[in-house]
Amino acid sequence: MESTISLKTKGKGKGSKGASSSDDKSKFDIVKEWSNWSLKKAKVATHYGFIPLIIIIGMNSDPKPNLFQLLSPV
Amino acid sequence: MADLLPPLTAAQVDDKTKVDEKVDYSNLPSPVPYEELHREAFMSLKADNFEGLRFDFTKALNQKFSLSHSVMMGPTEVPSQSAETIKIPTAHYEFGANYFEPKLMLIGRVMTDGRLNARLKADLTDKLIVKANAQITNEPHLSHAMFNFDYMGSDYRAQLQLGNSALIGATYIQSVTNRLSLGGEVFWAGVPRKSGIGYAARYESDKMVATAQVASTGAVVMNYVQKISEKVSLATDFMFNYFSRDVTASVGYDYILRQSRVRGKIDSNGVASALVEERLSMGLNFLLSAELDHKKKDYKFGFGLTVG
Numbered sequence: 001m002e003s004t005i006s007l008k009t010k011g012k013g014k015g016s017k018g019a020s021s022s023d024d025k026s027k028f029d030i031v032k033e034w035s036n037w038s039l040k041k042a043k044v045a046t047h048y049g050f051i052p053l054i055i056i057i058g059m060n061s062d063p064k065p066n067l068f069q070l071l072s073p074v
Numbered sequence: 075m076a077d078l079l080p081p082l083t084a085a086q087v088d089d090k091t092k093v094d095e096k097v098d099y100s101n102l103p104s105p106v107p108y109e110e111l112h113r114e115a116f117m118s119l120k121a122d123n124f125e126g127l128r129f130d131f132t133k134a135l136n137q138k139f140s141l142s143h144s145v146m147m148g149p150t151e152v153p154s155q156s157a158e159t160i161k162i163p164t165a166h167y168e169f170g171a172n173y174f175e176p177k178l179m180l181i182g183r184v185m186t187d188g189r190l191n192a193r194l195k196a197d198l199t200d201k202l203i204v205k206a207n208a209q210i211t212n213e214p215h216l217s218h219a220m221f222n223f224d225y226m227g228s229d230y231r232a233q234l235q236l237g238n239s240a241l242i243g244a245t246y247i248q249s250v251t252n253r254l255s256l257g258g259e260v261f262w263a264g265v266p267r268k269s270g271i272g273y274a275a276r277y278e279s280d281k282m283v284a285t286a287q288v289a290s291t292g293a294v295v296m297n298y299v300q301k302i303s304e305k306v307s308l309a310t311d312f313m314f315n316y317f318s319r320d321v322t323a324s325v326g327y328d329y330i331l332r333q334s335r336v337r338g339k340i341d342s343n344g345v346a347s348a349l350v351e352e353r354l355s356m357g358l359n360f361l362l363s364a365e366l367d368h369k370k371k372d373y374k375f376g377f378g379l380t381v382g
Contacts, residue, residue: 043217047210050192051182054171058139061173066133073133
């Protein structure tokens, strides 16, 4: 029973070193996990959305170009 | 220092600083940004020679917004362990969008293989500029991003850089007199754990620019550019690394003529290169590039057309 509990805590805190004060350890790990998740989402959002963002900002600047000018090769 | 400027600005002096009768130290010009320290020398010595065909078409939709289409076909070098360079012919198309406003600049370029190159520059206040640069690929762990925060003071500039795999750097450059500016940089990289420090100095006048830069990674770079006339400037460069004992010296020229611009250089590694940009008509530029590496027997020739 005790050994399974200690295995579980080791699995939860991947980057942590020992099993001392669990409260600070899990806060830091939660922050790291959230920051990794948000960086991954930011990377995907930038990858797909940066050029459309520039196009949207550009099409709304004045004098406003029209859609035909955007798509035509001339 | 006999040819300093006359004391035109003596009336604007503030009480705290002592006024030298020839140079007004309280009103020095802002120095060149640290990463552009060598910019005049690199204009002739590090021209972008390419191999193959290059076609760039930029279409402006209005003053601020433009789209660009670029096609590049040619051999690209693949790093290899053996002494021979391996070249693989590739062709790609790159679509780009640019938005330029006085306070905000956005540039994005995406290639057919999904690689995005994004740059952003925003003036948060009139002294603080934030710049970001990212290369994002589909493959994991190969993307990187760098953020720079620049603060421009009256006669100094400071910059903080944050990079993707725990890279932190800071640079500072200060104008010491009207012509001399001194600066330094510090960086710390997390992944190969190393840190470095470097110093740089730049002396310029109307006709010449001389810079020197030393870094703790062992690199020493010194260059000198002389502007012979409005159309001609000559540059020379000397780089050596005191750990790996690599030395390179090069001499280059830059002729800016009415219809064309010719830049070339010759190197102590046996490399001679030249780049010609000729303006065929308004907005139409023809490029020719040649780079001959006699030591490695690698000859690269390229031609291209830039529209818009």
